[in-house]
Amino acid sequence: MENIMSFIKNNQKEIILGSVLFFGVVLIKRKLRSNPQFELIKNIRLNEKVAIITGANTGIGYETALDLAKRGATVILACRNMNESQKAAEKIKRQSGNSNVCIEKLDLASFESIRNFCSKIMADYKKIDILVNNAGIASCPKQVTVDGFDLQLQTNYLGHFLLTRLLLESLKQSNDCRVVNLTSKLYEKASIRWNDINMSENYSPMEMYTQSKLCLILFTNYMKDYLRQLGIGNIKAYSVSPGFVLTELSRYREKNLILKILKFIFYPLIWYLLRTPRQGAECSIYCCVKPNLVEKEGFYFRNCEPTKLLPHVDNKNDEVRLWNLSENLLKECNV
Ligand SMILES: NC(=O)c1ccc[n+]([C@@H]2O[C@H](COP(=O)([O-])OP(=O)(O)OC[C@H]3O[C@@H](n4cnc5c(N)ncnc54)[C@H](OP(=O)(O)O)[C@@H]3O)[C@@H](O)[C@H]2O)c1
Numbered sequence: 001m002e003n004i005m006s007f008i009k010n011n012q013k014e015i016i017l018g019s020v021l022f023f024g025v026v027l028i029k030r031k032l033r034s035n036p037q038f039e040l041i042k043n044i045r046l047n048e049k050v051a052i053i054t055g056a057n058t059g060i061g062y063e064t065a066l067d068l069a070k071r072g073a074t075v076i077l078a079c080r081n082m083n084e085s086q087k088a089a090e091k092i093k094r095q096s097g098n099s100n101v102c103i104e105k106l107d108l109a110s111f112e113s114i115r116n117f118c119s120k121i122m123a124d125y126k127k128i129d130i131l132v133n134n135a136g137i138a139s140c141p142k143q144v145t146v147d148g149f150d151l152q153l154q155t156n157y158l159g160h161f162l163l164t165r166l167l168l169e170s171l172k173q174s175n176d177c178r179v180v181n182l183t184s185k186l187y188e189k190a191s192i193r194w195n196d197i198n199m200s201e202n203y204s205p206m207e208m209y210t211q212s213k214l215c216l217i218l219f220t221n222y223m224k225d226y227l228r229q230l231g232i233g234n235i236k237a238y239s240v241s242p243g244f245v246l247t248e249l250s251r252y253r254e255k256n257l258i259l260k261i262l263k264f265i266f267y268p269l270i271w272y273l274l275r276t277p278r279q280g281a282e283c284s285i286y287c288c289v290k291p292n293l294v295e296k297e298g299f300y301f302r303n304c305e306p307t308k309l310l311p312h313v314d315n316k317n318d319e320v321r322l323w324n325l326s327e328n329l330l331k332e333c334n335v
Contacts, residue, residue, distance in 0.1 A: 055135025108159030245280030
């Protein structure tokens with residue numbers, strides 16, 4: 001006992017340093033580990049598959065595109081900023097060793113841009129197997145798009161609604177097509193302002209964000225019925241909540257100086273608690289890749305698991321009401 005005590009006394013510095021290193025490595029390993037469900041699909045290849053990912057130049061979209069490229073898919077980065085997306089495509093090609101990675105211009109805040117994108121895709125590709133409606137903005141101040149809609153509503157939801165509808169003919173040509181819509185757990189707090197979906201009165205940036213994410217869930221769920229009515233059995237739609245992920249999504253909120261300072265001070269803790277973009281992409285990738293996920297059609301996924309929606313959201317009437325409202329809004333714009 002005395003020997004041990006004197007050893008500790010004589011080697012205090014080394015013991016403290018060793019312990020800090022050991023726990024540091026354990027914490028970092030724990031922080032960077034993958035979801036065990038995701039590990040199961042690690043070796044699945046996607047040769048011959050064609051995938052579109054919106055907003056793929058950064059964050060979760062970038063990591064999704066990189067993973068699908070590594071699996072051998074042809075990957076189309078659908079982005080609004082061509083310089084950034086060109087850089088992202090080059091990086092993905094280098095990291096994946098797959099040269100079938102290309103960029104196409106898509107600005108979801110413009111219906112004309114969405115139309116042009118779809119015409120180009122349908123002319124260039126016989127089929128699309130995977131569509132990841134990933135692009136999004138959060139909590140930005142009120143802005144109206146060229147089409148007259150709230151910027152968050154159109155970017156996050158209405159734009160993706162139109163995109164999916166216009167690509168339907170190409171999606172139909174795949175033998176196992178997946179549509180994955182990125183939503184958020186914050187849907188739990190959301191409701192839809194049926195009589196003022198653009199929130200022209202009492203605008204709340206956060207409420208608009210959560211409303212747009214709830215719309216994506218209702219849209220996903222109704223797609224199942226819509227496709228069945230059209231006799232289309234090969235397309236399955238999933239909504240995915242990626243968890244809280246350290247990306248550039250909060251860039252609008254960070255214009256607030258106090259939040260910027262707080263983020264700087266607490267960065268190590270934020271880094272530790274939030275998921276990395278790669279971890280945030282795991283659930284999207286899982287829904288794109290996992291074989292036989294088809295029975296779970298229309299489901300909401302979190303942590304690579306089908307997850308029950310809160311009862312107030314699992315509502316057929318709202319699904320139909322939103323679908324009809326969205327179609328009418330697009331018709332009013334002659335889209
Ligand atoms: N991060 C989280 O904690 C979290 C949580 C729940 C849900 N999500 C959802 O996950 C998705 C990806 O978010 P992220 O965290 O990866 O954010 P991010 O790093 O900010 O990436 C968002 C992407 O969307 C693109 N985008 C924005 N407006 C667009 C438009 N009008 N047309 C086309 N692309 C546009 C951005 O392009 P630019 O680079 O040109 O701006 C960027 O590529 C979003 O739908 C988000 O709501 C994220």
